[in-house]
Amino acid sequence: MKKIIPYIFLISVVSCQYFEKEVPSEQELMEKQMKEINWKEVDEYPSVADCEAISDETLRKQCFFEFLASTIQQKLSVDTLSVLYPELDTIEVRVTINPDASMQFEPQFPKDTVAYDTIKIDSILRVKLVDFPKVNPAIKRGIPVKTQFVLPVIIKTEK
Template identity: 30%
Template structure:
């Protein structure tokens, strides 16, 4: 019987540690959450209404870039651009989509040949963005967020 009393006594003395609750502050919870947060990815990429029927994130991303690229190229094709030599260059456009879905062109990386052959190319690209369909902003954890991305476009002219 003494052994049972000793066992119960030892169990109660050592089990008190299990009932201690560690208190955490909201700041500690926030800091822990921010450590696991991936700032470089969004849950839903910016989108056009034409891309709504697609299922996966990769399909929607590809659709968005495809619609944007085709729109810019169509605009450039409709403008009569005259070149003195063949052009087959890639330009890199850096875009920013705001939380409200406003698309802005932040930077254009052009080759010197393109600048020489088509001096108003950057203005044409800016003008093409005026007639874009409505853009739905990216979403991260249920919130609309600002995103930045780079889009390569191949310019060919004969």
């Protein structure tokens, strides 16, 4: 028994090195976590009060985009846009929602467009899309973030 005790002691001292692990630095941990984050997607899409009650994320996103498109269409339907440009049936609008819930709208036109007065259409959009309903910004890791997307808006002409 006396001969076994030194061996057990020696084995336990030598095996301690297997339990020691190098602790990564704070910088290494942060870099690793930053690489794991998908910066192209948000945790929660922007939303409006009408869509908050929907629990399914996909349906809530669809509800938000439908609400946004219909509200823009409604505000533009009372406009001279369809009179000025009867051939224009759809406008792609870049919508930017900032973390403070403010919004910007910019019409997107093909680069070779000369048929439309883009400055006039832009000014009409800016005038008509004021007093927009409150939109809750997108959330990424618990923090409101800026989101941007292009939304096709159909300009309805009443006949």
